[in-house]
Amino acid sequence: MKKDIERVYLIDRYLKGELSGLALDEFKSKLKNDKEFFAEVETQKAIIEGIKLARKEELYALLRGEKQLSSRIVKSQEQEQRVTDDTIAENVAQKHENDYTKVYKLKPNYNNWFYAAVAVLLTPFIFYFVFIYFIKDNSENLSQNETQTQQIYADDSQTNQSDNVISENEIPVVKPKDSTSKNSEVLAQNVDSNQNLKIEKDKKLDESNFSVANFQSIEPVNHNENNNVSNQNGENSLNISTTKKLTNTSIKVEYWQSVVNFKGYKLEGNNLKLFGVKPTEKISLKILDNNIYLKKNGDYYKLEQSGDFEQYTKEVNRETIKILDSN
Amino acid sequence: MFGLGFNSDSDLVKEIKRGNEKALIILYKQNINSIKKFVLNNNGSIEEAQDVLQDTLIAVWQNVAKPDFLLNAKLSTYVFSIAKNQWYKQLKRKTRFKVVDESASENFKAEETPLKYDSKIVCEYVNRLDETCRRLLMYFYFDGLDMNTIAEQMGFANSDTVKSKKYQCFKKLESAVKEHFEKDDFI
Secondary structure, three states: OHHHHHHHHHHHHHHHOOOOHHHHHHHHHHHHHOHHHHHHHHHHHHHHHHHHHHHHHHHHHHHHOHHHHHHOOOOOHHHOOOOOHHHHHHHHHOHHHHHHHOOOOOOOOOHHHHHHHHHHHHHHHHHHHHHHHHHHHHHHHHHHOHHHHHHHHHHHHHHHHHOOOOOHHHOOOOOOOOHHHHHHHHHHOOOOOOOOOOOOOOEEEEEEEEEEEEEEEOOOOOOOOOOOOOOOOOOOOOOOOOEEEEEEEEEEEEEEEOOOOOOEEEEEOOEEEEEOOOOOOOEEEEEEOOEEEEEEOOEEEEEOOOOOEEOOEEOOOHHHHHHHHHO | OOOOOOOOHHHHHHHHHOOOHHHHHHHHHHHHHHHHHHHHHOOOOHHHHHHHHHHHHHHHHHHHHOOOOOOOOOHHHHHHHHHHHHHHHHHHHHOOOOOOOHHHHHHHHHHOOOOOOOHHHHHHHHHHOOHHHHHHHHHHHHHOOOHHHHHHHHOOOOHHHHHHHHHHHHHHHHHHHHHHHHHHHHO
């Protein structure tokens, strides 16, 4: 068996032209003298030609039927039939018709991973462009309906003017950062007939500096809880005061008009931006226990140091109001 | 080309050496335009250009698979030079005035002994073999892959396993072919 394997392999090498020197000489002399061996080599040569032809035709079919590559299926060994000799001749005649129905095993395609990665990377961009398109579409619709928008805008400013009193009910529920405010911005986009989008921004009306006295409450020493006396005014100096004046703090106050008619404030350090308060209105600021209070129309509003847009919250604690009033 | 996975010359050569037919299709796509242009400019048709490229690529496929193959130029340049030769040969055959030395070709023919069996019939029996044998014999005899590469590509343990499996397959094919022709001889 092993000898046979080696003999066939030797003939292979001879036919491929891989033999040389002594091995080639030996082979040639055997070919000359041994007729059986000569016949064997001839048979092997013919069969190899047949194998080569089969592969050649397969590759030609692959090149010709390139587009059908994906539809080809793997031929399973069970499906292969041993055909009798009589049918072979017919099959040879049909050979060329069968070229395109030959089957090839396809290797797994790792490129799919590449496409998947590209798709994932592109998705945010697609969403972004769809979003931009949507916004643009919306604003075009609005500007087409020009008169209506104008009406809404006018109504907006009227309410703004009539709003002299800040009350909890009137404070809008939305903050400017919310999506509703974006819609309002679109609404406020100017009604220019040339359709150029003009985004109106919040307007700064005025600014002024307030020097505010800084008070700190002290635990009352006597038992009279109602004695809230200010040092500053010197009233009731006999009573022990419950507050103590510290330093004066300068607070920069800016008056802003919001396009979305937002009423609230933004407090960042000593910078206070007021929305919905007119510069002409009389307001005052007080600091108690490091909390800044805004007094307007007799009501106190505690201002939070959040650095973000906040709504006015009315101070309801009577004690605090009393202390604030007394200062 | 974008998204094909491999496109550099060295990648293509590597894939051809491994018997990956996808490389053949990529080569076809990469070269079809330049070959078409060349053949059309030299009295040929689009169909002839396609045939020339197919012949060329089959030749390239076999040459590249050889262990001593070394690519000195760009693969496309190599393909183009072979295609050019193929087309000029075909043109000579087409023209009535043959430039080829007649006597030389006759001598060549006289030396060539006719094959014992008809290759087309053998080819038919090759296609009747099971897929493993068919592929193994093709890889070894046509693609010229060495035993180790075949073992790697087809999942055999080692080159010795390939060698004995190849022998079995070859004998299977041989007996089938012999049976066919012996029967034929008696008729």
